[in-house]
């Protein structure tokens with residue numbers, strides 16, 4: 001359990017080190033259901049950190065990590081983390097039929113309009129390319145069952161129409177897309 005900041009974590013650098021112990025030093029997370037943060041748009045990071053601090057997005061560890069931080073602290077973290085390299089696509093063999101099914105869903109629901117054609121995100125819209133597949137599944141299921149509160153209604157509107165099987169195909173695709 002990470003309960004509070006270690007006494008030494010009072011500089012931006014020390015805080016970033018503590019964050020990346022979970023989220024991965026090079027921008028890529030190695031831990032199940034912990035998102036990679038490399039190359040996320042700084043504004044998306046800032047909004048989510050603010051929502052964690054205000055407990056609008058409820059995730060115990062993140063609510064505690066942000067509790068004592070000022071707006072300026074959050075901005076410093078967001079700006080620093082956004083500069084980490086983007087996570088590479090998942091390796092291994094790719095199932096072309098699943099990729100094709102996901103591509104059709106993406107066209108239909110215009111995921112690539114908001115998240116950009118290369119899924120790199122912009123402004124308040126997150127990067128999806130190379131994100132951990134398990135985290136993508138978790139995030140999409142939580143929008144669908146309304147357990148994740150979002151900055152706006154975009155994702156609730158989209159998820160309303162998607163089945164769990166389609167969520168699995170979309171996460172498979174986004175983790176591997178090149």
Ligand code: HEC
Pocket residue numbers: 002015016018019020021022023033034035037045048049059061062065066077081126138
């Ligand atoms: C003990 C592990 C741990 C530590 C330390 C930690 N995080 Fe997290 N963080 C998580 C988990 C788990 C989630 C995913 C929550 C969920 O499932 O929605 C998360 C989510 C996030 C998100 C949302 C990402 C997205 O794609 O929506 C951001 C941003 C974030 N953390 C930033 C930070 C920052 C900045 C710090 C340091 C101040 C930090 N984290 C420290 C575990 C951690």
Ligand code: HEC
Pocket residue numbers: 035105106109110111112113114115124125126127128136139140149150151152154155158170
């Ligand atoms: C109208 C714009 C829009 C469309 C269309 C859209 N998204 Fe999003 N998406 C967003 C925004 C904005 C967020 C951040 C919401 C929040 O604050 O949680 C987001 C968040 C996400 C997340 C969470 C990522 C993370 O790091 O936590 C995933 C996964 C995602 N979208 C996948 C998709 C998929 C798959 C589709 C198509 C089926 C899609 N989105 C369509 C705007 C959109």
